[in-house]
Amino acid sequence: MRMHPRDPDVVVLGGGLAGGLIALALARLRPELRLLVIEKAGHFGGNHVWSCFESDVAPENAWLVEPLIAARWDGYDVHFPGHARTLDTGYWSLTSAKLDAALRSTLPPEALLTGADVRSTSRAMVTLVDGQAIRAGAVIDARGAATLPGMAGGWQTFLGQTLQLSAPHGLTRPVVMDARVAQIDGYRFVYCLPFGPTELFVEDTYYADAPTLDLPALRGRIADYAAAQGWEIEAVLHEEVGVLPVIAGGDFAAFWPANDAEPARAGARAALVHPLTSYSLPDAVRFALHLAALPDLSGAALAKASRAYAERRWRERGLYRLLTRMLFGAAAPAERRRVLERFYTLPAALIERFYAARSTRADALRILSGRPPVPVLAAIASLSGRGRPLADLGKAA
Numbered sequence: 001m002r003m004h005p006r007d008p009d010v011v012v013l014g015g016g017l018a019g020g021l022i023a024l025a026l027a028r029l030r031p032e033l034r035l036l037v038i039e040k041a042g043h044f045g046g047n048h049v050w051s052c053f054e055s056d057v058a059p060e061n062a063w064l065v066e067p068l069i070a071a072r073w074d075g076y077d078v079h080f081p082g083h084a085r086t087l088d089t090g091y092w093s094l095t096s097a098k099l100d101a102a103l104r105s106t107l108p109p110e111a112l113l114t115g116a117d118v119r120s121t122s123r124a125m126v127t128l129v130d131g132q133a134i135r136a137g138a139v140i141d142a143r144g145a146a147t148l149p150g151m152a153g154g155w156q157t158f159l160g161q162t163l164q165l166s167a168p169h170g171l172t173r174p175v176v177m178d179a180r181v182a183q184i185d186g187y188r189f190v191y192c193l194p195f196g197p198t199e200l201f202v203e204d205t206y207y208a209d210a211p212t213l214d215l216p217a218l219r220g221r222i223a224d225y226a227a228a229q230g231w232e233i234e235a236v237l238h239e240e241v242g243v244l245p246v247i248a249g250g251d252f253a254a255f256w257p258a259n260d261a262e263p264a265r266a267g268a269r270a271a272l273v274h275p276l277t278s279y280s281l282p283d284a285v286r287f288a289l290h291l292a293a294l295p296d297l298s299g300a301a302l303a304k305a306s307r308a309y310a311e312r313r314w315r316e317r318g319l320y321r322l323l324t325r326m327l328f329g330a331a332a333p334a335e336r337r338r339v340l341e342r343f344y345t346l347p348a349a350l351i352e353r354f355y356a357a358r359s360t361r362a363d364a365l366r367i368l369s370g371r372p373p374v375p376v377l378a379a380i381a382s383l384s385g386r387g388r389p390l391a392d393l394g395k396a397a
Helices: 017-029 059-068 096-106 215-228 281-292 299-316 318-329 337-343 348-355 361-368 376-383
Strands: 010-013 035-038 049-053 069-073 076-080 083-087 091-095 118-121 125-128 132-135 138-141 151-165 175-178 187-194 199-208 233-250
Touching: 010 017, 017 035, 017 059, 017 096, 017 281, 049 281, 049 348, 059 069, 059 091, 059 096, 059 281, 069 096, 076 337, 091 096, 138 299, 151 215, 151 318, 187 337, 199 215, 199 233, 215 233, 233 318, 281 299, 318 337, 318 361, 348 361
Parallel strands: 010 035, 010 138, 076 175
Antiparallel strands: 049 091, 069 091, 076 083, 118 125, 125 132, 151 199, 151 233, 175 187, 187 199
């Protein structure tokens, strides 16, 4: 066993969004700490475009994501068969390349380790596959969710492409949901980000019962969508795929036992995602800043604090898991769009709080009041847990 030449105070496993923001927050707010970010890939951030609403991030916290923002807009559109709307909530898109650059410009080279696969870890030690051992004051695992034991739900699957078009597309703001497309494999919508007059990110997204992707079919559907808009594709500049959990219920204690001896967790590994939308950026920002403010960053204290934080968020988010059960359990796959179509008739401030996972009790009553956009008996059955069976995320992941 070879020992790492420098014993860091905090090791962050995983240089994706959650781990990257933790490292950036600690570097800014706790400069006395020696950090080490370990990433399996050759660069940080993976291959992603992350987006969020401006209202997802408190103004005083925007400094943390500012270096990662590749584009921003003053509003966005949604389209459904019976309803279209423009909302003036600001919208931001962040990229993996920006995260990689921010980490490399903020942290010293010795604090960044890429191309390193982890064999084992504890609260105060990381052993790499090459045999190198790294002692640490604390370890936090932000490598994503390998499994989600004890939880149930469905999946958000997608393929996105950045397209170079032969002529301007004409969009001035993002289209966050275009559900006027054929409803295939659950609730389907197309998502568009206009990065330039002729550069457009187009994503084909599904709320599906199974975590499967037919990539050739999805590429064909993006091409068909572009053709239907009158856009001629000159080149595909970038492509990414995703399979994200949509959580309808579960047992947090089974997911993360209180008496385990694991290191601290962050991001999806801690179930710090919006149960219905799978959005992780708002949680990643809040948790990074929460962690940076902790007085005790020892391995044991950090593990205890991270579990307590994640458990609080789990308890607070029953509304979103209930709505996920309704989406998957009460509506036939081809009719799931009706749930979102009705949601987008509600007040803009309520929609902002919903995406930020800050809904009030009044919001919950407003969302659940009135006639359900799905059959009444099916809605009642889904809320009591007797609706359509949901995918077991722990088995499928």
